[in-house]
Amino acid sequence: MTNWQEVIQDTGSIDKIVNSKKTWNWDLTEDDWDRGRAAYALELHDSITDQRVFESIIYSILSIGQAYDTHMHIYTNLKSHELITPEQIIKDKETKVLELLLKKGRFPNRKPGWIYELAERWEELDFTKLLQDNLGKSRDDQVAVRKKIITDVKGLQLKTASLLMIQCGYTQVVPVDVWIARYCDDMLEGVKVDWTYYKERGGLRPKDIRACESAFVKKAEEYGATPALFNYVIWKKNAKAFPAADAAQGRIENY
Numbered sequence: 337m338t339n340w341q342e343v344i345q346d347t348g349s350i351d352k353i354v355n356s357k358k359t360w361n362w363d364l365t366e367d368d369w370d371r372g373r374a375a376y377a378l379e380l381h382d383s384i385t386d387q388r389v390f391e392s393i394i395y396s397i398l399s400i401g402q403a404y405d406t407h408m409h410i411y412t413n414l415k416s417h418e419l420i421t422p423e424q425i426i427k428d429k430e431t432k433v434l435e436l437l438l439k440k441g442r443f444p445n446r447k448p449g450w451i452y453e454l455a456e457r458w459e460e461l462d463f464t465k466l467l468q469d470n471l472g473k474s475r476d477d478q479v480a481v482r483k484k485i486i487t488d489v490k491g492l493q494l495k496t497a498s499l500l501m502i503q504c505g506y507t508q509v510v511p512v513d514v515w516i517a518r519y520c521d522d523m524l525e526g527v528k529v530d531w532t533y534y535k536e537r538g539g540l541r542p543k544d545i546r547a548c549e550s551a552f553v554k555k556a557e558e559y560g561a562t563p564a565l566f567n568y569v570i571w572k573k574n575a576k577a578f579p580a581a582d583a584a585q586g587r588i589e590n591y
Contacts, residue, residue: 360574362523372569379568384471384504386464390454391420391498392461397450397491399499401442401538404575414439425455437553450491450526461488467504475508475553507562511550512540519570520548527551 363544381388396412399407415481418424419434428434433502454461463485470481485497492500498511510516517540521529529544540548556566 346537360518360522362519362570362573364569364573367581369569370572370574372565375572376469376565376568379503380505381503384464384468386458388423389467389500389504390422390458391452391462392503393489393492394420394451395503397447397454397590398438398441399487400447400491400496401443406441410437410441421454422458427453447491450489453490463488467506471505472553478508481506494542494549502564502567507564509555510552510563510567512548512552513539513571515571515575516552516567517544517548520551520572524548524551524555 361465367501381392395411398414402410414420414434414437417433419428419437425434429452432448435444438444438447441447453454466481466484467578470477482494482497482501485500486492486494489497495511495513498506498509503507503513508583512520514534520527521531527544527547529548530541533541533544553563554567556563558567561569
């Protein structure tokens with residue numbers, strides 16, 4: 337079965353990274369760290385509230401299999417159509433504007449259902465308390481929180497659950513995408529990503545994701561950085577779609 341939940345980019349973007357004969361430059365400069373810090377700040381929430389958490393989950397669901405520019409275009413459209421709260425989305429089940437907006441992206445037949453179900457179950461899930469209570473705890477605790485989120489939210493997997501947690505201030509999980517996997521495969525001892533599997537199945541093997549994350553966390557420690565910050569430093573090093581450092585405004589709502 338295709339592991340479509342962990343598809344990271346549009347096919348064209350994948351080909352450029354996976355199939356390219358280019359040798360990627362992973363030598364980190366102070367400018368790379370500055371750009372990474374700015375990118376990190378751009379996605380980090382200032383507090384963990386019901387609305388912030390809900391927006392982060394929507395943001396993460398929309399990111400599945402999606403190139404960054406298209407992802408942000410759809411997310412911005414949802415906000416402009418006032419489809420960013422549980423109440424607004426439940427009400428939209430009558431008009432289905434959400435389904436129309438998501439037709440422009442990947443998995444348009446699956447994502448609306450996940451988002452509608454999330455909105456309907458929002459109060460019972462109580463993710464805000466879960467994230468508040470475990471913020472700042474050990475990596476093992478943070479991984480346990482991620483496991484619960486994946487269990488409770490349809491569509492989210494290791495990468496996307498890690499992304500929403502980072503936005504809420506968690507520092508010990510890594511949203512392993514194709515760039516992080518490329519870095520780990522190129523630079524970190526003991527990691528060998530099966531790129532043939534990636535191209536055939538449309539996503540990383542779960543064992544490769546875990547191997548990348550484990551090695552990546554150790555490398556971040558060598559730099560004296562959190563895995564969350566190091567993720568943005570490496571991601572921004574070669575990925576060009578993310579806003580430039582001088583565009584950082586500090587919050588996701590400023591995209």
